Amino acid sequence: MATKHEQILSFIESLKVGNKISVRQIAKELNVSEGTAYRAIKEAENKGLVSTIERVGTIRIERKQKENFENLTFAEIVSIVDGQVLGGREGLYKTLNKFVIGAMELDAMMRYTEKDSLLIVGNRTEAHQFALKEGAAVLITGGFDTDEAAKELADQKKLPIISTSYDTFTVAAMINRAIYDQLIKKEIVLVGDIYTKKDSTYYLSTKDRVAKWHEWEEKTTHSRYPVVDDKQKVVGIVTSKDVIGKKTEMNIDKVMTKNPLTVMKETSLAYAAHMMVWEGIEIMPVVDQHHHLEGLISRQDVLKALQHIQKQPQVGETIDDIVSNYFDLHDNDAHHVTYEAEITPQMTNQLGTLSNGVFVSFVIEAASSLLRQQKKGDLVVENITVYFIKPIQLETKVSFHPKIIDVGRKSAKIDVEVYHERKMVGKAMLMAQIIDR
Numbered sequence: 001m002a003t004k005h006e007q008i009l010s011f012i013e014s015l016k017v018g019n020k021i022s023v024r025q026i027a028k029e030l031n032v033s034e035g036t037a038y039r040a041i042k043e044a045e046n047k048g049l050v051s052t053i054e055r056v057g058t059i060r061i062e063r064k065q066k067e068n069f070e071n072l073t074f075a076e077i078v079s080i081v082d083g084q085v086l087g088g089r090e091g092l093y094k095t096l097n098k099f100v101i102g103a104m105e106l107d108a109m110m111r112y113t114e115k116d117s118l119l120i121v122g123n124r125t126e127a128h129q130f131a132l133k134e135g136a137a138v139l140i141t142g143g144f145d146t147d148e149a150a151k152e153l154a155d156q157k158k159l160p161i162i163s164t165s166y167d168t169f170t171v172a173a174m175i176n177r178a179i180y181d182q183l184i185k186k187e188i189v190l191v192g193d194i195y196t197k198k199d200s201t202y203y204l205s206t207k208d209r210v211a212k213w214h215e216w217e218e219k220t221t222h223s224r225y226p227v228v229d230d231k232q233k234v235v236g237i238v239t240s241k242d243v244i245g246k247k248t249e250m251n252i253d254k255v256m257t258k259n260p261l262t263v264m265k266e267t268s269l270a271y272a273a274h275m276m277v278w279e280g281i282e283i284m285p286v287v288d289q290h291h292h293l294e295g296l297i298s299r300q301d302v303l304k305a306l307q308h309i310q311k312q313p314q315v316g317e318t319i320d321d322i323v324s325n326y327f328d329l330h331d332n333d334a335h336h337v338t339y340e341a342e343i344t345p346q347m348t349n350q351l352g353t354l355s356n357g358v359f360v361s362f363v364i365e366a367a368s369s370l371l372r373q374q375k376k377g378d379l380v381v382e383n384i385t386v387y388f389i390k391p392i393q394l395e396t397k398v399s400f401h402p403k404i405i406d407v408g409r410k411s412a413k414i415d416v417e418v419y420h421e422r423k424m425v426g427k428a429m430l431m432a433q434i435i436d437r
Helices: 004-014 023-030 034-046 074-080 106-112 125-133 148-157 168-187 210-220 269-279 299-310 319-325 356-373
Strands: 050-053 057-060 084-087 098-101 117-121 137-140 161-163 225-228 234-238 283-287 293-298 327-332 337-342 378-388 397-407 411-420 423-435
Touching: 004 023, 004 034, 023 034, 034 050, 050 074, 074 161, 074 168, 084 148, 098 168, 106 117, 106 125, 117 125, 117 168, 125 137, 125 148, 148 161, 225 293, 234 283, 269 283, 269 299, 269 378, 269 423, 293 299, 319 327, 319 356, 327 356, 337 356, 356 378, 356 397, 356 411, 356 423, 397 423
Parallel strands: 098 117, 117 137, 137 161
Antiparallel strands: 050 057, 084 161, 225 234, 283 293, 327 337, 337 397, 378 423, 397 411, 411 423
């Protein structure tokens, strides 16, 4: 039987997109405490089922598919620009296809303004009404209001009119940044993108006997299975090591390993890979927030997916992408390898010197490049010790000298020295696990 928490989530999912909900309403309709209702609404927000907007409330929105991440909802625009909704609240769940900056004559502005777009404009009430008639929402900059006729039209058309205190240029930059961040998120592969769902996997119950493990092992040739209790919560894992020498009539919960490592669908694939390599495990159960079994991931699936990611073009640039773009092989002789990088404005802190975080990214890139060049594989950093000897100025060229101190089949120790104009400015020592390419 579903818990109260699960019942609330199912109820929220069944609501029509655009419906407004509240803690009090949920508590009253489903006969639960306000605390339970609040926690369920927060989880629904995390899952992308609802959006909470200041001075508006919580509304049911469409759950975003990964391929539509670059499309923002009007509700998200309100949050991004710290806006106030003047009218058309019922349309906040809708997504915008593009935005238009209204810094032109009215006739020219209307040629670019189309259905499901967003017109960013100042105190021009005539433009507000024209945009709404064309099926576009309106974002008023400079903190201005609009007239009552425009507000009524917005309510009628279910298209939001939003007011923000920021200027037009700042607002456009903020929305562009949000779209760009969404594109980067779209490229990050999560466990939920590759896991095998529960319906297609084999698992055991605490009430099963050891004989059941042997049955599954013969059928699948796998030797590791998660164990769930009567509420479908993961409570253990059983491997061949656990059942060796055990009688077949023994209960599984007497031989299983308790409290196994698990991941959630929202966990990044890179983090899952690190855990699996570090712990030397072949499969991990995928669970929800309440530890119910949702499926499995295998080490083989994770490594295949990571190799596939490396071959794909990136849409949005992360700090690591920027670091890679400015990182070049400078010298490669029989004795040592040297990489060079130029320090750009994006890499600096508020003092105009290379930020500590980017410095560490450069060090890891140098170590990774050296390992790849020697066909050892890719690395997952376990431990890194960094010494910042001198600040590194903007627009200077820095050279990185990585050197393998020790390397085994699965791990490596690498020393990296950093120079500017033949003077050492930094040094690092890192320990890493090697993932076979």
